[in-house]
Amino acid sequence: MQKDLVVVLGAGESGVGAGLLAQAKGFEVFVSDFGEISEVFQEELLSNNIPFEQGKHTEEKILSARAIVKSPGIPDTVSIVQKALEKGIEIISEIEFASRFTNAFFIAITGSNGKTTTTLLTYHLLKEAGLNVGIAGNVGYSLAKQVIEDKHEYYVLELSSFQLDNMYAFKANIAVLLNITPDHLDRYEYKLENYIASKYRILQNMTSDDVFISYREDKIVNETLPQITPNHLAISLKEQGEELNIQANNKEYTFSKDIIHLKGEHNLINSLVAMSVALTLNIDKSKIVEALASFENAPHRLQEVAEIDGIRYINDSKATNVDAVKYALGSVPKGTIWIAGGVDKGNDYTEIEELVKEKVEGLVCLGTDNSALVSFFGEQVAQISEADSMKEAIEQATRMAQGKQCVLLSPACASFDLFKSYIDRGDQFIEQVNYMK
Secondary structure, three states: OOOOEEEEEOOOHHHHHHHHHHHHOOOEEEEEEOOOOOHHHHHHHHHOOOOEEEOOOOHHHHOOOOEEEEOOOOOOOOHHHHHHHHOOOEEEOHHHHHHOOOOOEEEEEEOOOOHHHHHHHHHHHHHHOOOOEEEEEOOOOOHHHHHHHOOOOEEEEEOOHHHHHOOOOOOOOEEEEOOOOOOOHHHOOOOHHHHHHHHHHHHOOOOOOOEEEEEOOOHHHHHHOOOOOOEEEEEOOOOOOOEEEEEEOOEEEEEEHHHOOOOOHHHHHHHHHHHHHHHHOOOOHHHHHHHHHHOOOOOOOOEEEEEEOOEEEEEOOOOOOHHHHHHHHHOOOOOEEEEEOOEOOOOOHHHHHHHHHHHEEEEEEEOOOOHHHHHHHOOOOOEEEEEOOHHHHHHHHHHHHOOOOEEEEOOOOEOOOOOOOHHHHHHHHHHHHHHOO
């Protein structure tokens, strides 16, 4: 009897994981990547006898699939995806595919900013409390690969809008929406309402037995929140006094503010959300406090790299949109030298205009096309220059600083003009700063 064919488009971490899970569940599998597949993933596919191709998409094979598991990086506008949709082939994300083969409890986290930190912290709190928990999604771990053994009772998932776009039957038991700010509009016809609708897909299929957590002071969420079925916990900073107060399970919990070690207002929000998830799962307060003390955040998020000749160098390369930069600028002193630029995704710099006037004394525009930054801030910042390499950007920023307190890399843009990724951009920043020691 012929097996149903599952085609996987994209052979990164999630794609290879989906291929392995499909094979484990008895499907015929074919992996196709229009780009070059890394040697590590090629070896994994070969060792598991999963056929694949790279540098092309063989239409006849792909369009004979029962289902296509698509990498979140591939837009629906790609020709092969359009042809599959015309044929009525089901196109789903790796998370959607994996969720069909587990009964685990899902904590799903999305938002334009802060979702990685919140995901990592939530996972840390649950793991340190002794829960049998896995972590997956946009943080770089394949849910599908973990579901093959299905040994975890809980999964904490970081979900991007791209992943949510191809999720249909998936249901979160606890869903978190941190914020919505204009981002990735190039993938959403430059219509904010399309991006907003994508984020709200995290609520799909939830019931009154489930819990939804949001940040009350987020303007767009407040203005657009639809009628929802799950229990709603709204985290607020305005309502916090000398102590931290969190509502969960129809109870109020109080904590000292001293237990939050992550810097910045945005990280206070992230911490309150992670604590709310833990309390919802009946984790003891003392275990939460203990776990908060041992948490180390991922790099490239307001990461203190070094202090050299009185100048602090801060790597915030993960700040790929304006809202993330707003939080970064809010946490640095006046006189800061700001390094920004890259691939502009339709940024509205008016959101940070007043903060830049207050905090920024110099701006180094780092990118192949700096026209938007130069045009907007050219008359608002005392010193402005352009650079086309990280080495040049740091040299210029250091000359501008002249003993000032801070050089901040917080780009507000994607990295793909000069760098492989925000990680590569941040790593080059760290390398160049450390070279000056």
